[in-house]
Amino acid sequence: MSRRNARGIGSLYQQHSHDAYRRASERINEQQVESIRLQIATFQEYLVNFSQKHRKDIESNLEFRNRFTDMCNLIGVDPLNIERGSLFSNLTGLSDFYMSLAVQLVDMCVSTSSLTGGLVRVDDILQALSTKRRTAITLSDLHKAIKVLKPLNDNAHQYEIIPVNDILYMRSQPRQVNNDILTLLEIAHSNHGWIDQHTVHTHSPAWSTDRIRNSLRQAVMDDGFVWVDEQAPSTRYYFPSLFHDVVQSVV
Template sequence: MQPAPSAANKGFWADLLGFGDFYYELGIQVIEACISTRHANGGLITMEDLCKHVEAMRGRNAQEINEDDIIQAIRCLVPLGSGFQVTEIGTKKLVRSIPREFNTDQAQVLSLAQDASYVTVDVIADKAGWTGERITSVLEMMLRDGLCWIDTQGPETRYYFPTYFFAGLSLV
């Protein structure tokens, strides 16, 4: 029986990236968890949910992990140009697995959406004091990037952020 390619190359990757087997394996699991949930969250997952997904992948008998381990594993992915980044928005740590930065407007909208998991144009205008054009611009960009979903069925259009909407639910 042949070893798995990833197992056979651990020494190579550990030497290249400068970290040991634990963070190598954890980094791969972080990548797998982020990719497997990207269809639902647009490439933005809460640290809490990412930890749950990775723990489920590792199984009961695996070494225990915490947020600091996940953060270190993500730091170890930087030499790969992976686009993975931990961002603190509002009161939550989010892991971005798409290769683009959030601008300050996007970060503010994400912060406003934290409690309800959605925002409306009126909420953004009221809380941020932005013009309609600025609000439309940032929301359209976030829709294009898959970071939010639009709901036009109610009396007021809502922009839902699956990162918060699905927080705590199992998407695996």
């Protein structure tokens, strides 16, 4: 046999081996894909059934709700951001809970906006929601409810939690709250909920009279954050968002 024929036979053998390996690899890949598909389908069914079976526990039991959330996060499933038609689009319980919570949050913000200008203490909201739902609502729950509302943000409403020192406030109006207004809010918090020009000047001596007046005017006219009491010896400006019973009044 010539060397050329030997090389030809060797090439055919190598090609045959390569084809055999490729076919075997394809069969293995197909089997793996099918196995993964079955595992996902099984887990999907389990997760949906679990969420439906324990729906009441998810809604009423904080610890159970947190554990279920952790389980979803562990496998990369976000029950608050599930596209229709996706593998987990039938997942209920947790997503329904936060959708319902988001609706109640909007109702509270809208109901109190004429009083507070769309600025409410987060602690008051949590207390009111906990009372309304008869289960403990946490800051984490509130963040998730706000996430549900994010696609609804527009020129009329925007839901965001903002910190002022150690206190968190819910802002439900689109206008950004500037630093001067936040300073007025901080001063009012340390002064039983109200301020006047003298109080502001005492806490912020570097502020000019015009700056104080302009900030107070904006808080009243533009933002609607304060009420004006002209019956006092000096005009007082009250922040109703600091009143504990404002949110409770709409529960």
